[in-house]
Structures are given as structure tokens and as C-alpha cells.
Amino acid sequence: MSSHGITDRVAVIGMGCTPFAEHWDASLDDLIIDAAHSACRSASIAQGGIDAFWFGTSQSAASGLGMAGPLKIQGKPVTRVENYCATGSEALRQACYAVASGAYDTAMALGAEKVKDGGYQGLNAFPIPADGTQRTLTAAAMFSLMLPAYADRYGVDRDELRYVAARIASKNHHNGARNPLAQFRREMPAERICEMPAVAGMLSVFDCAGVADGAAAAIVCRAEDAHRWCADPLYVKGLSVVAGTGAGSLDPDYDYTTMPECAQAAADAYAQAGVTDPRSQLALAEVHDCFTPTELVLMEDLGFSPRGTAWSDVLDGVFDLDGELPVNTDGGLKSFGHPVGASGLRMLYEVWLQLRGAAPAERCIPDTDRTLGLTHNLGGYPGEIVSFVGVFGTERGH
């Protein structure tokens, strides 16, 4: 594969993020305006100084008009992108490539979702006319397939693995409790999560991401121009997207203990960024913990833990806020909430804060010499995934 990347050619110079919440009193337009204006203030750039816009939303709007209208973007290109729950990261990726190509000096990537106006709990895809043979399972049920599969493959007791999953949720609640923007700010002991009734497979409601409205935005420019707007920019080290073929739902060799698309995207992004040992090189990772088994398996797919050992690393606190490699320091999808199109950029927002020392003191990652952060964002289900991995750093190489 010829994936050359754009390492150190693009910089993030400003970001904004709304609270993620059930925004009964805020519209999609309100969320877009709040995130975009916040990002502009962060970069000390006027909206009129941004050359092009990428608008990530999964189900809340259908075109670039959904962003151009509320922000009154005059005479500029605005493109809506969608790639399931990886939509926000996809908007970022398009904006970065546009700037790297030389087509524009500056670009904004904004992700926004208004999910709570639907009247139902959970996320609900709107139906595309089809032959009626497609599955109607919830995402929770699809991801629930991974826990028993993992337990069987690696010989982990199911009850112990159930605790491991709860431990992941509990960690993310711990982190989210220290995040004023997060949807859920209450700590939750793993033991209590284990006692909750199952809603899908072994999973309880507390194994599932929060469902929230929200928006997040990033402004990018050519790396060499970054200091015109920002004293401490983040440099884009690697961006990768891998879309699966749905092989896991076709191929009996797939066993639901991994998401190959995520491992492939990570390998590509690491190659671009020069990452050889993510566990020791990354200062933090924001990963797509849509359900607790997802985060468990991602620790292996992203190369943080050898195969079959993530469960014990979780128990050992490796990924805790003060651990060897903090994961989801902002609370993750679990606690921060998951406004689909915004989540990928929300992850970058946390990397933006943490690597630059701007995170609130109560959730700062350990002070190390590590300068890289990772975001991982996926859409789909085990067996049929679209995965994004991005690596960002505070140091610009040569």
C-alpha cells in the first residue's frame, strides 16, 4: 500500500467543543455555532479567514448547507461528510488533506449531531430502502458478541471478563467526572455495574456509550504557518482510514476477538507517524469506547497490549488516568457522550488539551517526555467496521 501520509505538513491551531448533553434547549444550529465560534476564538482567527469547511454529521443534516446556513459562511466551499460513527474524524481528515494539498491555507473540520430529537433511547439509523433481509440488531448486541468470544479464545473466566468490562466503564466514568463538558459526571464502581441487568448479551446499560447532542470543531493550517495563529499548535503525524468489506459477517474464520480494520488503520497511521511502540511512545489515547468490549479489544488492535493480555492490563490499571498509557482521559464515549458526528473531533479536543498542558488539573495525564497522542474512531460493527486512527504531536520533525 502506498500510504504516504502528510506528516508534519498540517497543524491544528484551534479547537472548540460544546458540552455533550441532552441539549433539549439547543438546536443543531446552536451547537454548530457554539463549536465553530469557540474554535475561531481558540485560534484567534476570524471565520472569514478560513478558506474551506468540512462538516461531519451522520444523521442530523444532509449537505454542506447545514453548516453554511447557521454560520453564514459566505461564498466558501462547505462539504458534508459521513462515515458512520467515524464521521467527525473523516471531516478532520478531509480538511487536513485539503490544506496539505496546497488547495487552501486554512480549513475547518466540524462535527455535530443532534440525536435527542428523535424521541427514542439509543441511536437509531434512519432506514435506507432495502429488501428487508438486513439485520435489525442494536449496536449493543453486535458488540456484545465480543465478550464471550474473547473469554473463550483466551481462557478468561466470563465473570472475570464481565468485571474487566465494568472496570473499563468505571475508569471512563472516573475520568468523565473530572470533565465539565462530559454528559455523565458521576463515578461508578465496577462492582455496581456488574450488578446491573443485562440488556444485550452480558452488557448492561452502563457498558454503553452515553447518547448526547454536541459539536466539536478544529481549525487546521499549513504547518509552517501555524505560529501565525498559535503558539503551541498540534502537528498532524498520521491519519488513516480503513473500511472493511463486511468480511466478519461472511467469513467463518472471523472470531469476534478483534477488529482487523482497526489494526490495519493503526499500522498505517503508526508507519506515517514513525510510531514503533505505541504503549511507550503515546502520552495518551482517545479510543472509540462505544461499548466496553470495544475498548478492551482496541487495546490489542491498537498495539497497546499483546493479544490476549488487554484484560489483565485493564485490571492492572495500565490505562487509568495515572497509568502507563492513559486511555479516554476525558471520559470517552462512555462518559463524555456520543453525538455521532462530533465524537472524532471531541477525541482530538482532549489530545489538544492534554498534550499542550491545557487540561484541567484534576485530569492531567502524568508528566512525561511523551509528545504524541492518538485518536481512534470507528463506525459499524465487529466484522464490518470503518476505522480511523490519527496520531498528533507537539513537536514538528523535519
Add this chain to the structure above:
Amino acid sequence: MRGVISAAGYVPYRRLDRSEIAAFFGSGGGTGTRAVASYDEDTTTMGQAAADLALRAATAGPEAVWFATSAPAYLEKTNAAAIHAALRFDPAVSALDFGGAVRSGVGALHAALAGRGRTLVVAADARDGLPAGADEASAGDGAAAVLVGDDSDGPVLAEYLGGACRTLEVTERWRIPGGARSRAWEERFGAHVLGPAAAEAWQAALDASGVDGTAGIDRLAVTGLNSRAVATALKAIGAKADSLVDPLINTVGNTATAHPALLLCSALEHAAPGETVAVVALADGVETIVLRAGEAIADHRPVAPIAGQIAQRGSLSYGRFLAWRNMVTVEPPNRPAPARPSSSAANRRTDWKYGFTGSRDRSSEMVHLPPARVSQKGGAADDMDPAPMAHSTGTVASFTVDRLAYSPSPPTVFAVVDFDGGGRVPLELTDVDADEVHVGMRVVPTFRRLYTADDIHNYFWKARPVRDGASGAEPPGASL
């Protein structure tokens, strides 16, 4: 020689214990059980199941499918066409509905026996009645399929000797379209008119078939919705007690339109070469059919004998029965109901949606479910053969119980199924209790109605456990 080439009955998995009705209401119900179509079954899917069982034992397919039911899934649209598609018949095979009347089931069978060509007669019924009423308890759901043809079409299990009918215009049992239940006049009146008609038709049928008197009939099935009329007819015929075929009322219940064919199938499963078998059906008069088992009956090995299907049953609570029959409305999961399937999209994929046929890549041999144009292994394009999977057996590779998803009967039990000989597909499980599912469980595909939206029934395939019906053992698992 013309007669029955193949025959099979279908009894749905769930049973309602009639004593549960009295336990709930304080009266009604009675003893024994009745068969209950699952929430995802209708007369079309049950008919398909019976037809599939009948055809598995036959060497030649039909030239026509005739489908009879008093509970059609659709009016105006031909229900036999869905059975036709699910059995992957050639478009040149005719598919016709015999609609509405309970008598249409035995009538279609009689017409096929007296007619020409290879005709697959399918009769199915799903019977409702108001709670605590006699119909609710005595009725049953089920189907039967009989392949009728000449000896040039294959060995004849039972030769058609002759028959007779009597037709009465009488308002004895009736229902208007859309009515939730059928109505009946005083039972004694029905016995008064149907009894003598049965005696006349019986004698005419014996004369037509050259059988010397009632004593010459070895196996006799007399059926009708009016049990007093049935008793009167039996008396008028002078039936020998030891010739009577088990009417299946205590186990299955009266499947009305399907019942004459179901009892015929049951009789043929026990008949010896040379034995005479007669069916007398009372509905708006009488239809009488007389057959003689041929030498081929000795080799008749039903794929799923009716007795075995009766034995392999799962219990169903009365509350869930009422919910399944729309007699009570239960709170659904707070999720949007599914959208109607697209007719054009479904039509393009008829062989997948109805025929459960995927594709097999010629170069890699990989089976693709649903069918694909480009292979997952090797990427070969447009180089695949059809891969029919309806008769495959698979193994549960992984499963989950989804208590959040929309379902007409939550929770949804879903499994990733790997088929013997290749092919994986995630399928919903049915006729199963959530706590009996396990990795490694053996399952087979079954044609079901997933849901109905905008009055469009969404038919597709699920998987159900392979159960040991031959042993007659009580299946494991908790009751629903």
C-alpha cells in the same frame, strides 16, 4: 394410476396448555394442548414448511402449487407465490390461492386428485377465537402439503380410488373478511344438516371407489369444525372404532382448512400397502376422498413425522399466546418499528430473500451470504454460482440476546451461523428459549415473517435449533 406422490404435515413448535386458559379466566380451556404458530409464522410460512417437507421426499417437483387457507396473509396478492419463491420453483410453475373457506383445503386436494398433472396442494391455517371461548381452545395451527400426480411422476404412495361431495348452502360457520373470529350457529343445527349429507357422500364415495362398505376402509379420518356433526357423521357412516385416525385434537387442535390433509398425512405415515384410507371433511357440506396405499408406502420415510413434530414441543404461556394473537397489546421496546421492505429491492433479490440462496465463488469456493458479485477471497468478479442454503445445517459460532432491539416478541436472540460446507450469516433464532442457546448449537434455516410494516409482510429466513424429534423427548429450555 393417480394419487399421492408425497405428503407431509407441519406442526409449529409452540404449544398452549389448555389448562392455562382456565387458570387465567376461571373457566374454559379444557384439557390437552393446542399448537400455536409462532409470532413470526403465518399460514404462508407454515404452508412453505409443510411443502418443503413433502418435496424433500419427492423425486419430481410440481407443475402447480395450490394454496388453501381461511387465514390468508394477503388478499389480492397471491400467497402461493411466496411459497413458490421460497421453494425456488421455476416461474413456469403455476401458483394459485384457494381462498377463504375452510372447505377450500379439502376441496383443493380433491380437485388435484381428480385432475391432471403434478399438483402440490398446500393447506394451512392459523385459528383464532376470542379469549376463553371454545374456538380458541379447540383450534390449532398447522399445515399440510400433498403432492398429487400420476405413477409416471414417481411411486404413488396412495392411489385415488374415488370420492364424492355434497354441497349445502348453510350459514353454519362463518366470518366476514377482517373479522377477528368466526361465528357458529347452534351446534345441533349443524349436526342436523351435515350428518345426513355425510352419510350420502360416504355411500357415493364408496360406490365411486369400488370399496365394499364401511368395513372395507382401514383408516378413516372424519373432521370438521362442528364436533357434534363429526360425531353424527361417524355414527351415520358406521365407522369401526379401530379404523379411526387420531383426530389430533388433544395435541394439535383443529387446524380447520389444513386438517383433512394433515390427518391424511398422518394416516399415510402409518398405513401399510393395500390399506384403504378415507377422509371425510364436513364444511358447507361434505367432501369425501378414498385412497388405497400402494407398495411404495412401505418405503415412505417422512422427513419429519407428524408424531415426532407433536413430541418436540415448547410450551407457551397464555399471556404470550394472547400477545402473539393480538388479543392483548403489550408494550414494545422504545425503539422505532422497522420500515417496510422495498418491493423493488426485494424483487431484485427474490432468490436470496425467499429462496435463501447465496453465491459460491468458483475460484475460491467461498460462499457469500447474501450473494455477492465480487468475491471476498481473491476478488474475482461475476464468477459465482448460486448457493442454495435452505437445506443446510449450521452451527452457532456466537450469539447474543438483544433486549433493546425492536421485535414483535422480545427479546431478540441472534446468532452468527456457520453452515456446513461453507457460508456464514448472522441470523435471528426462533422456536428457541434464550437460555438454551449455546455456541455449537446446531441450527437449520426456517422461512419466517420478520415483521409487517405498511401492510407489507417482510418474509425472510431465521434459524431454529435442530431437535431430536424421533426420541419424543421433552426439549430442554425454560418456557416462554
